[in-house]
Amino acid sequence: MSELRHDPLNRRWVIIAGERAERPSDFELMVKPVETAEPCPFCDGHEAETPPEIFALRAPGSLPNGPGWSLRVVPNSYPALAIEGAADRRGVGVYDRMHGLGAHEVIIESPSHELDLADQPIEHLALVVRTWRDRIADLMRDVRFKYVLLFKNHGAPAGATVRHSHAQIIATPVIPRAVAVELEACRSHHELKERCLICDIVAQEVEDGRRIVALSESFVAFAPYASRFPFETVIAPRRHHHEFSQTTDGGLHAFAAILSDVLRRLKLLLRDAPYNFVLHTAPNTNVVPRRASYFTTLEYDWHWHVEILPRLTRVAGFEWGTEFHINPTPPEEAARLLREVEP
Amino acid sequence: MSELRHDPLNRRWVIIAGERAERPSDFELMVKPVETAEPCPFCDGHEAETPPEIFALRAPGSLPNGPGWSLRVVPNSYPALAIEGAADRRGVGVYDRMHGLGAHEVIIESPSHELDLADQPIEHLALVVRTWRDRIADLMRDVRFKYVLLFKNHGAPAGATVRHSHAQIIATPVIPRAVAVELEACRSHHELKERCLICDIVAQEVEDGRRIVALSESFVAFAPYASRFPFETVIAPRRHHHEFSQTTDGGLHAFAAILSDVLRRLKLLLRDAPYNFVLHTAPNTNVVPRRASYFTTLEYDWHWHVEILPRLTRVAGFEWGTEFHINPTPPEEAARLLREVEP
Numbered sequence: 193m194s195e196l197r198h199d200p201l202n203r204r205w206v207i208i209a210g211e212r213a214e215r216p217s218d219f220e221l222m223v224k225p226v227e228t229a230e231p232c233p234f235c236d237g238h239e240a241e242t243p244p245e246i247f248a249l250r251a252p253g254s255l256p257n258g259p260g261w262s263l264r265v266v267p268n269s270y271p272a273l274a275i276e277g278a279a280d281r282r283g284v285g286v287y288d289r290m291h292g293l294g295a296h297e298v299i300i301e302s303p304s305h306e307l308d309l310a311d312q313p314i315e316h317l318a319l320v321v322r323t324w325r326d327r328i329a330d331l332m333r334d335v336r337f338k339y340v341l342l343f344k345n346h347g348a349p350a351g352a353t354v355r356h357s358h359a360q361i362i363a364t365p366v367i368p369r370a371v372a373v374e375l376e377a378c379r380s381h382h383e384l385k386e387r388c389l390i391c392d393i394v395a396q397e398v399e400d401g402r403r404i405v406a407l408s409e410s411f412v413a414f415a416p417y418a419s420r421f422p423f424e425t426v427i428a429p430r431r432h433h434h435e436f437s438q439t440t441d442g443g444l445h446a447f448a449a450i451l452s453d454v455l456r457r458l459k460l461l462l463r464d465a466p467y468n469f470v471l472h473t474a475p476n477t478n479v480v481p482r483r484a485s486y487f488t489t490l491e492y493d494w495h496w497h498v499e500i501l502p503r504l505t506r507v508a509g510f511e512w513g514t515e516f517h518i519n520p521t522p523p524e525e526a527a528r529l530l531r532e533v534e535p
Numbered sequence: 536m537s538e539l540r541h542d543p544l545n546r547r548w549v550i551i552a553g554e555r556a557e558r559p560s561d562f563e564l565m566v567k568p569v570e571t572a573e574p575c576p577f578c579d580g581h582e583a584e585t586p587p588e589i590f591a592l593r594a595p596g597s598l599p600n601g602p603g604w605s606l607r608v609v610p611n612s613y614p615a616l617a618i619e620g621a622a623d624r625r626g627v628g629v630y631d632r633m634h635g636l637g638a639h640e641v642i643i644e645s646p647s648h649e650l651d652l653a654d655q656p657i658e659h660l661a662l663v664v665r666t667w668r669d670r671i672a673d674l675m676r677d678v679r680f681k682y683v684l685l686f687k688n689h690g691a692p693a694g695a696t697v698r699h700s701h702a703q704i705i706a707t708p709v710i711p712r713a714v715a716v717e718l719e720a721c722r723s724h725h726e727l728k729e730r731c732l733i734c735d736i737v738a739q740e741v742e743d744g745r746r747i748v749a750l751s752e753s754f755v756a757f758a759p760y761a762s763r764f765p766f767e768t769v770i771a772p773r774r775h776h777h778e779f780s781q782t783t784d785g786g787l788h789a790f791a792a793i794l795s796d797v798l799r800r801l802k803l804l805l806r807d808a809p810y811n812f813v814l815h816t817a818p819n820t821n822v823v824p825r826r827a828s829y830f831t832t833l834e835y836d837w838h839w840h841v842e843i844l845p846r847l848t849r850v851a852g853f854e855w856g857t858e859f860h861i862n863p864t865p866p867e868e869a870a871r872l873l874r875e876v877e878p
Contacts (some may be wrong), residue, residue, distance in 0.1 A: 198726070199761035201717050201732060206761040209863040252704035272853075272861050285739040286732070343856050351851020360853070368857030374544050381543070389544060389629070396628040418549040418628045470856025499857055508694020510615075510703070512844055513686050513813025514711030518615050520552040533585045 193274055196366065205534030207272050207292060214447045233269075234356035236303035242266040246297060247327065249319060262316070263323055271296035272362060279336065279365045294329055295363040297324055300356065308346065308357040316355065317442075318448040320359075325444060327361055328473065329437040335479045336362040339371060340437075342473075347466025349501045359469070367475050372375035374472065375494065382493035390495035391432050398430070403527045405457065410443065411450040415523035415530075422504050422521035423462060425454055429495035436473035436496040451498070451506050456535035458502060466503040472496060537635030538719055539709065548709050550615050555744070558825055575817065576612075577699035579646035580603075585609040586805060590670065591638060592662060606666055607643045614639035622679065622708045638674055638706040643699065651689065651700040653798035661791040663702075667814070668787060670704055670779040675819045680706040682714060682818050690809025693846045702812070710818050712732075717815065718837065725836035733838035736776050741773070746870045748800065753786065754793040758866035758873075765847050765864035766805060768797055771840035779816035779839040787857060794841070799878035809846040815839060838862060 195208045233241035247265040254260025273294025281290045301309060301320050312320065315417045324342050331340045344359040345352040367375070381389035397403055397414045405425055406413040413427045427450055433439070439447065458467065473496045511517050538551045564585070576584035582600045590608040616637025624633045644652060644663050655663065667685050674683045687702040688695040710718070710729025724732035740746055740757045748768055749756040756770045770793055776782070782790065801810065811870075816839045854860050 195762035199759060201720050201736065202713070203716055203720055204761060204763070206763055207861045208761070208865050209861065251816055284760070285743075286735050287739075341853065341857055341859075343851075343853055345851045349849075350850045358608055362853060364859070368859040370545070370589055370856060370858040373546055377544050377546055392629050393544065396630075400628075416542060417627070418540035418547060418551070466597070468851060468855050472856070485776070499856060506692075506694045507850070508686075508688045508811060510684065510686055510705060511694075512811050513815070513842060514684055515712060515713040516550070516684075516707070516711040518550045518552065522551050 194272060196279075196290045196292055198288035198366075200288075201358055204369050205364075209272070212535040219238045228355040230305045230355075232305060232354060232356050234264075234298075234300045234354065234358060236261075236304050238497070239264075242298075243269060247323065249323075258479050259303075260456050262302060265323060265327060266298050266300070268296040268298050268360065273364065290365060293336060295334075295337065295361070297327060297331075297361045298405050299327065299361065299438075301358060308443060308459075309344070310452070310459045312452070314445075314448050317452050318445045321444045321448050321451070322441065324359065324361075324471070325437050325439055331363045332437060332476045332478055333359065336364070336365055336496045337473050337476055338479060339364050339367045340473070341368065342471040344469040345466075346469070347464070347503070350466035350468050352466070362404050366425075371472055371475070373476070375490075378493040378495070379488055382488040387486075388493055388495050390497060392430060394428055394430055402514050402524045405452055405527050405530045406453045408446060408450050410446045413450055413454045415527040416474075417523060418518040419519055419521075419526065421501050422519060423458060423502040423526045424519075424523070425458070425500040425530070426497055427451060427454060427500070428495060432495055434491050434494040434496060435477065436471060445494070453535055454500065454530075457530045457533045458500065460535060461529055461533045462504065468499075468501045468503065470499045472499065537615060539622075539633045539635055539707075541631035541709075541872055543629050545633075547712050548707075552615070556796055571698040573648045573698075575648060575697060575699050577607075577643045577697060577701060578648050579604075582607075585641075586612060590666065592666075592716065602646075605645060606662060606665060608670060609643070611639040611641050611703065616707065633708060636679060636708050638677070638680070638704070640670060640674075640704045642670065642702045642704065642828065644701060648699050649763055651802075652687070653795070653802045655795070657788075657795050659787045659789050660795050663865065664787045664791050664794070665784065666784055667704075668780050671816065674684055674704065674706045675780060675821055678819075680819055680820045681823060682707050682710045683816070684711065685814040685816075687812040689735070689812070690807070690810075690846070693809035693811050695809070710823070714815055714818070716832075718818070721836040721867075722831055725831040729830075731775050732836050733771060733840060737771055745867045748870050748873045749793055751793050751795045753788060753789045756793055758799045758870040760866060762862055762864075762866040762869065763860040764844050765862060766801060766808075766869045767866070768801070768843040768873070770794060770797060770843070771838060772869050775838055777817045777834050777837040778820065779814060793800040796878055797843065797865070797873075800873045800876040803878060804872055804876045805845055811842075811844045811846065813842045813844070815842065820835060849850075 198205050237259050243266050245264050245266050248261045249263040250262040273292045275295050279290040279293045328340045340363045342361050378389045403415045416426050474490050474494045541548050577795045580602050588607050588609050591604045592606040594603040616635045618638050622633040622636050669685045685704050686734050721732045746758045759769050817833050817837045
């Protein structure tokens with residue numbers, strides 16, 4: 193079983209996989225090639241090659257774990273965390289550890305081996321993001337999970353190991369550090385100003401306009417002022433809301449529309465460059481104390497958003513050692529180029 | 536000129552390069568190939584191809600910027616930050632910015648195009664690390680710089696763009712976030728316990744022994760309990776000291792010895808795998824307030840150390856979106872395999 197370990201110096205949790213270390217001769221294989229062979233376990237007719245499905249959109253009369261589906265959710269065959277048991281938190285001298293408790297699911301977006309998220313019609317994309325919402329809401333009913341992270345790796349340099357387009361969900365018994373930093377920034381901003389920090393950022397970006405990639409009635413997509421990566425793009429609802437999994441079907445349709453627009457622009461401009469996609473929703477409000485302080489609560493100070501991180505540049509020692517990035521493309525230029533594309 | 540920008544949400548500073556964005560057709564070139572052609576601008580006899588040298592170890596009678604050197608320090612030809620002017624800190628609505636003020640130097644370790652740090656005799660490595668010390672101390676005399684970061688990228692997947700072995704120094708007018716997180720962890724630990732957190736970690740690792748890679752009278756090398764990457768290794772002095780640039784020549788000789796030992800073990804076991812090397816010394820105590828709180832100061836609560844990060848695994852959306860890593864190799868296994876190598 194894997195283990196969660198915490199380092200008190202850098203305040204990071206790490207999942208240490210339970211398997212024995214590979215022999216040294218295997219290390220060169222640690223960067224796995226992408227499996228492009230078709231058909232793959234995610235293809236139509238190969239349902240028996242994945243664990244039994246958790247959810248599927250199916251044609252009337254089709255049977256679970258057989259053909260006839262248009263979207264499928266299955267447990268990851270090589271889960272980073274295991275769903276059984278309790279966290280069993282312990283101190284180990286100055287360190288902390290717990291069992292590798294969590295959930296690890298795969299959302300296969302369509303039976304097609306070739307189509308990626310940017311190629312899907314908006315109607316199908318709306319069904320995909322509804323499934324994201326419903327799986328997150330379902331996992332949040334498990335009070336052992338403090339956070340539910342949805343992410344997607346597109347292309348080998350972004351860490352994809354299977355070509356067939358899919359997203360992943362990992363539920364964890366701790367709040368990941370990147371989210372904890374943002375939560376704390378939002379909490380202290382709200383305590384001081386009684387305004388949501390992300391609402392302030394959205395208002396400033398919409399008013400300024402130079403970094404806007406796409407704008408709809410209910411969503412904004414922009415290149416962050418301090419983008420780490422060229423063409424980094426954030427999508428956020430224009431009206432304050434803390435929790436993605438509470439979005440209505442109508443809201444998700446509008447989200448699917450702007451997501452599709454942004455992914456098509458990126459794909460056309462950057463010629464299908466690799467990217468990572470991450471959803472920063474709220475921590476599990478069924479278990480994380482709702483009242484963060486006397487002055488603010490998650491509902492008021494947190495605002496869900498999505499980060500899309502194209503992987504065009506190589507990350508080196510400066511970035512890893514400092515979390516200080518060098519970005520050769522000013523976000524104003526990135527946004528202008530993305531606006532000029534005709535998707 | 537480049538610009539430093541701060542995002543209030545993720546509390547990260549980013550260097551936005553000043554150049555115009557490349558045209559879209561250039562983006563596929565953003566991951567630069569490593570220049571392996573020999574001779575290169577760092578080779579003997581090609582001194583005119585770099586900016587004039589800042590420092591060199593030279594044979595008696597040889598002239599600056601000509602042949603006859605065994606180690607050379609030059610400004611980076613494509614600096615991320617520029618040395619002229621003031622920071623000119625400003626708010627931009629919710630954001631912060633300043634000029635891209637800083638220094639960016641290259642330390643060419645030897646005239647040989649082929650030898651890397653692991654191949655150098657300890658006597659020469661001791662001269663290399665003395666140069667690191669002296670350049671850091673010199674840059675810290677500039678009170679515009681809050682932090683001086685020394686790092687090294689070995690191999691293309693680790694971000695090296697020139698094959699000829701070298702380290703880099705970047706001095707910045709802000710403290711990078713990774714260091715700020717560690718500083719805060721050390722400060723609060725010392726305030727509570729009146730002990731240095733890194734001294735506590737070193738004591739626990741030496742006593743436990745399972746994660747020790749190498750041990751000398753004055754230094755310890757260990758695989759961190761919550762290693763992010765397989766074979767991640769930390770080197771720290773066993774006796775408390777906050778500032779690398781105050782290390783004596785004798786101390787640096789002992790540091791060179793353990794560094795050489797660790798790099799040779801990594802090179803042999805992982806067959807010259809790419810790695811990043813980062814020195815976390817103290818912030819510039821000539822400008823950063825020495826008294827962090829009533830209960831502790833940098834001299835008491837900070838402890839310099841080095842991180843060596845082999846780059847065997849690919850970093851994907853989960854890691855980028857959460858700063859939550861999945862490590863397939865338990866550090867106890869990594870340390871055991873490294874101990875068993877005969878360098």
